[in-house]
Amino acid sequence: MSVLCTYLPNLLLNLTYQARPALVGQPLAILDNAERLLALSEAAVMAGVNLAMTPARAQLTCPEIAFQEANLPAFGQTQQALLETLTGWELPTEEASWGLAYVDLHLVSRQREDVQALAGELGGRLRRTLGAELTPCLGWDSGKFTARAAAMRTLPGRMKLIDAAQEIPFLQPLPITLLPLPPKELRWLDRLGIRTLGQFGALPTAQVQTALGKAGAAAQQWALGHDARPVVNTVTQRFSPIGIPFGQPLHQLDPVVTALMATLQPYLASFAVSCRGLQRLDLELCFGDAERILSLTFVEPTAQEGRVRNHLANQLQTLIWPEQLTKVTITNLQAAELPPPTQLRLFEEAPAAVDSSTEWLAGLRQRYGAVLLRGAITDPTHPLAHRRAALQPVP
Amino acid sequence: MARTKRQRLESTVAAIQRQHGARALQKGSELPAQRRPPHVSTSFAGLDAITGCAGIPLGHVTLFTGPLGSGKLTVAYKVLMGAQQAVKKSKSAAPVAILSLNQQLHVDYIQRCAVDLTRLDIYQPPTLEQAVELLLYLAAGNVYRLILVDSVSDLLAMPSLARQLNRALSKLNRLLHATQTGLLCIGEESAPWLARLLHWDQMAPLRRMAGLHVDFDVQQWLDRDGQWRGYRRLATVRKSRWAAAGARAQIDIEFNGTVRAA
Known part of the structure; x- marks a missing residue:
């Protein structure tokens, strides 16, 4: 496979700043129709606001925060312009989220040199269409996950192309929170001291599958640079009823x-x-x-x-x-x-320190197996003291 | 002459207190009594009296050492019983736990020490390599008020595990303090005084970290009318953050179907 990921960082914020330049540099939150936080400025994040908060909670955390209603028609127009530019090659294009899309270059090119020329051309077209304020980041790899990680780790106006030989060194130091695993499982991995993709990838595959299921096993393959998910053409191909x-x-x-x-x-x-x-x-x-x-x-x-x-x-x-x-x-x-855990959530997650005892015990079992026992007197009249009682595993 | 000296002393003290604050220099008799940490009684009044904190401190490491048959484990079980009685409601079903590392747990004896088995969790890691990590996990869980490790000597006998334990000690101490969980470690006989003085024994880091260290020794068997009814042991406080070291107390442990503190 050969996947090119296009990422417009802070798309919603940049579009809002274009309409209201006075908001630049201020703590800002963009709200959707249902009054959920869609995007946050860097100043708001620095003040401790996160996307999981309600507007009231965000205001308590950062009293100076400004709320701006999302201009969804304008955002949609820009997103459409991005997708139309990407579909100019008539290659399968998948829309992932605001300002994020994948193009399958499999039929056109699998060599770094060819991709570099194509990506350069695409970057130029995007800049002409969207303007200099919305400069894209481009990432390329043989899989979607690594391509997205590459696009997110490069500066606007640049491209990061990852060869097969570079995949492992590139992915290894990246944080494990890039994987869309449930927060509970990420907390469990954190307790084990597994915080980077390299550490996660080094775990025995069978044990990862046992502990985290098929999704965990797939995520581990992504962490190792093996992502076989195809680019699904969601832009031009419509769903058959x-x-x-x-x-x-x-x-x-x-x-x-x-x-x-x-x-x-x-x-x-x-x-x-x-x-x-x-x-x-x-x-x-x-x-x-x-x-x-x-x-x-x-x-x-x-x-x-x-x-x-x-x-x-x-x-x-x-x-x-x-x-x-x-x-x-x-x-x-x-x-x-599935969104990475740092993305939009309806309710704030409880911090790891206040795990319930049930969750704690489940974590213990998952980590150490049946180590928890309870004693019981089984034969109180037995002449041998050690035969009078037995240890039984706690279910 | 004496009056002149006292006046000079008082004026000097007043000058220091003016310059550096009233708490900079105080008379011993005016010092507030040291605050006791949260604790669990050992069920032995004599032993409680010499530890300085009326029992076993929570949020700290306590070390019980002594030769085989010196009664340290019996006292530890009595502490578990005290903790169960002190904690009526807890986060989990059991407020106390035993981390058994030597697979020689006598459940029958634990019950005879009046420990409620339904409120006691027992952990037996499949390998000793997992023991330190499991201990950290238990301490971090904030589920138990008191954890008994039987015994740390099994860990310290293996150099790699001893190093692992010593490296984890500061983290363990922080976790215990944060969760106010007591950790009671059973160890074998203390090293000779010279080895202890020069920190040549494996238990030295644990002793340094411990808030309380009590050493037990065999003293005499107790009998009545030629019938053996228990034993008397000598407990010596080797270290306490709340009292002077070296205090001793005799403890009598009696058997009559059940084990009780006399």
Whole structure:
């Protein structure tokens, strides 16, 4: 594979500064429609604000912070301009997040020299399209993870191309928080003293798989520079609708949810093993002659069936059904990478120091095995003292 | 003459206190009594009296040493019992834990020392190499009030593990202090006085780090009407942050189906 990652650092902040230059240098938070923090200026981060906070909490932490509502149409326009420039080559292009996208150069070039020329040309086109204020960082590697890490570790207006021989030395000192693993597992790794990708990559693969599951094993492969995920063309290729007809019209919720989940389950399973999650799901519901559109958006992409099922059931329950349901069509199913733990979260995570004892015991078991025992008197009348009692593992 | 001397002394003290503050120079009798740390009673009044903190301090390392059969483990079990009684509610089901390193735990005897087995967690690491790391994990967890290590001599017998333990001591001390967890270490007989003085023994870093070090010694068996009923042991405080070293106390341990402090 040959993946070029384009990254526009601080896209949302830079666009806001263009509209309101007086905000430059001030502690600033950009809010979305649901009043969640979307982006923070460096001054706000230095004052102790993080994306997991609510606006009220952010103001308590930094009283001077300025809140600016996100200009989503303008942001969308810039994002669209970025994607249109990237699709100029008619190569598969995947949109990852604001200002971040991958282009698959596999069909065009796999050599560093060729990529350097192509990336230089792309950088020039992006600068002409987006202006000098929005200078991109480019990263290239054989996998998406390393390409993204390279783009994020280079300066605006520069490119970082990673050869196969450079992958390991480049990845080894980078922090493990670049991997989209759940915070609980990252805390566990931190307790073990594993803080860099190099340390994580050096762990025995079988044990990583046992402890962290398939997603952990995949993440370890990324840490070693082996990322086989293809670039999914989400920009030009649209999702092919999937129709779910019912034999007879339904008026109950359960069979509808079950049928939908049966269709979604293979997608969710494939997302789970590649550290991705469902981000958006659009449904078209046919109630006889009437039609309804239902759109589900997950702020944090998820691959957990339970979460999807609950969200789906909740949305279908609150919808007014004019008649019995005859057909459901999935019109759009959009996946996204699970965010690294430093990204947007709805609620602030509890610090590691206040782990509950249950979590602590689970961590202990995971780390040392069945070392916790409890004594019990099994035969109080036995003539030999050491036979009167036994040690039993605590379940 | 004496009055002149006293007047000069008082005027000098007053001058120092004016210049450097009232607390710069104080009479011994005016000093506030030293604050006792949080502690757990040993169940032996005589021993509690000489430790300076009315028992075993929490948030510090305590070291019990002595030859085989000197009663150090029995006293340690009594301390566990005291900790269980002192802590009615704890974060986990058990407020105390034993880190057993020699696989020679006599559960029956622990119960006879009035320790509630349902409120006692026992850890047996599969290999000694994991012991230090496990100990740090237990101390950091803030789950137990008191952890008994039986015995550190098993670790110190292996040079690599002794080095590992010594390197971890300062971190361990910080964790214990932060979580107010008491750590009670059982060790074998102390090294000869000259070796101790010159820090030639493996236990020297642990002794330096310990807030309290009590040495136990065999004294005599107790009998009544020709019937053996227990033993008397001599506890000597080798080191205490809250009292002068060298204090001694006799402790009587009696057996009558159960083990009790006399």
